[in-house]
Amino acid sequence: MNEKRFNLLIIGAGPGGYVSAIRASQLGLRVCVVEKAEVGGVCLNRGCIPTKAALKEAERINSLKEEFSDYVNLSVGELWKKVTSASREPVKYLRQGIENLFKLHNIELIRGEAYFENNKIFVKSQEKTSILQGDNIVIATGSRASIIKGIEPDHGRVITSDDVFFLEMPPQRIAIIGAGAVGVEFATLFSPFSQEVHLIEMLAHVLPFLDEEISVTVERELKKRKIFIHTGVKVEECRKEEMIKITLSNGKTLDVDCLLLAGGRRPNTEVLFRTPIELDENGKVKVDRSMRTNIAGVYAIGDCAGPMMLAHTASEEGIVAVETIAGHKREMDYSAIPLTVFSSPEVALVGLTESKAKKQGIPVRSSSILFRTLGRAQADKSIAGIMKLIVNEDGVIIGSQIVGRNATEMIHTIALAIRQRLNYKELQNFVCAHPTYSEVIREVAESMDNRAIHTKAR
Ligand SMILES: Cc1cc2nc3c(=O)[nH]c(=O)nc-3n(C[C@H](O)[C@H](O)[C@H](O)COP(=O)(O)OP(=O)(O)OC[C@H]3O[C@@H](n4cnc5c(N)ncnc54)[C@H](O)[C@@H]3O)c2cc1C
Numbered sequence: 001m002n003e004k005r006f007n008l009l010i011i012g013a014g015p016g017g018y019v020s021a022i023r024a025s026q027l028g029l030r031v032c033v034v035e036k037a038e039v040g041g042v043c044l045n046r047g048c049i050p051t052k053a054a055l056k057e058a059e060r061i062n063s064l065k066e067e068f069s070d071y072v073n074l075s076v077g078e079l080w081k082k083v084t085s086a087s088r089e090p091v092k093y094l095r096q097g098i099e100n101l102f103k104l105h106n107i108e109l110i111r112g113e114a115y116f117e118n119n120k121i122f123v124k125s126q127e128k129t130s131i132l133q134g135d136n137i138v139i140a141t142g143s144r145a146s147i148i149k150g151i152e153p154d155h156g157r158v159i160t161s162d163d164v165f166f167l168e169m170p171p172q173r174i175a176i177i178g179a180g181a182v183g184v185e186f187a188t189l190f191s192p193f194s195q196e197v198h199l200i201e202m203l204a205h206v207l208p209f210l211d212e213e214i215s216v217t218v219e220r221e222l223k224k225r226k227i228f229i230h231t232g233v234k235v236e237e238c239r240k241e242e243m244i245k246i247t248l249s250n251g252k253t254l255d256v257d258c259l260l261l262a263g264g265r266r267p268n269t270e271v272l273f274r275t276p277i278e279l280d281e282n283g284k285v286k287v288d289r290s291m292r293t294n295i296a297g298v299y300a301i302g303d304c305a306g307p308m309m310l311a312h313t314a315s316e317e318g319i320v321a322v323e324t325i326a327g328h329k330r331e332m333d334y335s336a337i338p339l340t341v342f343s344s345p346e347v348a349l350v351g352l353t354e355s356k357a358k359k360q361g362i363p364v365r366s367s368s369i370l371f372r373t374l375g376r377a378q379a380d381k382s383i384a385g386i387m388k389l390i391v392n393e394d395g396v397i398i399g400s401q402i403v404g405r406n407a408t409e410m411i412h413t414i415a416l417a418i419r420q421r422l423n424y425k426e427l428q429n430f431v432c433a434h435p436t437y438s439e440v441i442r443e444v445a446e447s448m449d450n451r452a453i454h455t456k457a458r
Pocket of ligand 1: 013015036037040043044268303312313
């Protein structure tokens with residue numbers, strides 16, 4: 001067996017692994033990445049990028065259908081084909097981009113499935129097993145869809161997010177279990193195509209990590225798109241007959257031809273089964289704030305370890321890990337990491353919600369402004385939306401939630417404000433171009449003191 005040695009070995013080339021590799025190479029380390037599938041991980045190949053490209057196409061089709069219904073003659077199958085091919089278009093280009101960056105930084109990419117034993121990485125490929133040794137190792141193996149016991153995916157009628165873009169036709173009736181970000185995005189995606197889209201959530205509201213009134217705004221908008229919302233209920237029984245028969249805990253039954261499991265993701269830690277690495281109660285690799293595991297020289301990042309399952313968190317954790325390896329003092333700060341949902345309208349959150357702050361005993365104040373007060377929203381006929389700002393008792397900004405067009409871009413202003421520990425009063429003198437959606441940021445800051453120009457505080 002051939003054996004190679006590197007300064008840094010990385011298992012997984014998702015947004016955690018590939019970003020760590022590039023930063024490590026910039027820091028002068030000799031790096032090898034082992035990847036069993038395509039570079040870019042779930043994010044690029046099956047998650048963030050294909051879903052957004054598909055959502056964009058679905059949105060275009062939806063608005064065409066609404067505005068120019070007489071002119072659109074394409075069948076549902078032809079329109080769906082446009083969506084699935086849109087989901088693939090950016091992937092190929094971006095994948096090639098990562099591989100080019102690896103070459104540019106002299107990062108060795110080895111294809112094959114890795115496992116970790118005795119501080120060595122064994123890589124199984126079709127022809128051989130190679131052994132890799134590293135001064136340090138980063139585990140970046142990501143996650144996969146959680147399966148509900150008794151409801152196994154069959155990749156046709158019972159599916160996970162991995163299967164959606166392989167469907168030949170959109171289902172006429174679909175139920176989605178789980179109304180987190182992934183469930184809500186897929187409900188949005190299917191709504192122009194399917195006759196019935198059912199979103200099932202066991203907690204009281206969709207996107208349950210938001211404050212209640214923000215979740216309710218999202219629910220109202222989803223209902224306008226004819227998405228049926230079933231909250232506070234569990235799936236009691238699911239029988240595959242001619243249709244899939246779903247019985248909910250409130251006694252309701254649904255007959256659908258497809259069931260999408262979007263009830264969460266579980267970490268990929270099989271790679272570590274032969275290593276005494278500590279896992280937490282959720283099965284994730286236990287790490288400190290610099291992403292160190294309990295084994296010296298071994299780090300874990302991204303969906304398999306961190307508290308947030310997001311691509312940009314995985315990348316930042318990777319950078320923190322390799323900068324720590326290079327001798328810098330680096331720790332993760334999760335206080336200003338934005339979470340975005342590309343539904344229609346978009347949703348974004350950063351920092352603490354009011355309900356979470358209250359649960360933690362932090363005294364807070366909050367204020368909200370509706371998008372309909374904005375000139376730009378009126379001009380665009382895109383008035384559904386709200387922005388909420390949350391500050392602590394000293395007026396320091398600690399959180400925000402936005403629903404509405406461009407929410408996923410605007411949230412970054414507040415992320416920066418939280419990182420810089422800005423007081424909301426500093427946003428009261430913040431001049432935004434007119435007419436833009438960002439004008440709501442100043443309005444909401446002013447509404448904290450009941451002095452918003454275009455509206456009374458809510
Ligand atoms: C449908 C969907 C939509 C999403 N949308 C968003 C979004 O809009 N924004 C956002 O921030 N996040 C989104 N996410 C989450 C995001 O995709 C993940 O948080 C992110 O991909 C995690 O990155 P990672 O590097 O930790 O792992 P992954 O991207 O899962 O990459 C892990 C890599 O490791 C490889 N691997 C695993 N085990 C081994 C092994 N033993 N040997 C070799 N290689 C191995 C895998 O093949 C994979 O390529 C979405 C997820 C899904 C499912």
